[in-house]
Amino acid sequence: MTSYAEYVEQIAKLQSLAEAARKDELSGAIQKIKELMQLHGITVEDLSSGARTKPAKVKSTVAAQFKNPETGETWTGRGRAPRWLDGKDKEQFRITN
Structure with missing residues (x-):
């Protein structure tokens, strides 16, 4: 049976191998x-x-x-209507220039 320490050692070796492979592939990709x-x-x-x-x-x-x-308070007419307009005719509150 493999112990925890042996797994940790294997992981460290695999990580270093993976990093070396990444560096090799990276240099090749940069060259391409x-x-x-x-x-x-x-x-x-x-x-x-x-x-x-x-x-x-x-x-x-x-x-x-x-x-x-x-x-x-003003409202542009876009989005959800404000509470002060609930149940009221919004035309009564229209801004006329």
């Missing part, structure tokens, strides 16, 4: 990537610039459509 980049004329700048081609969308603000005359 470099060859492909050279073959196709791709630079590091080409790789990093692709992520920034689209500008970020700017969220626009929506004007308030309804106003509670008692508290001054």
Whole structure:
């Protein structure tokens, strides 16, 4: 029967073997990537610039459509209606400009 200490020793050996294999594969992968980049004329700048081609969308603000005359609280008409509109005709609270 194998003891706990022997399992721990086996795990340590396997982890070191796995790390060595990862380093070997990593160097091979990096070499393949470099060859492909050279073959196709791709630079590091080409790789990093692709992520920034689209500008970020700017969220626009929506004007308030309804106003509670008692508290001054407003609602844009989007999303869930506020409690102060429950059971009431929202057109009575519409902001007219």
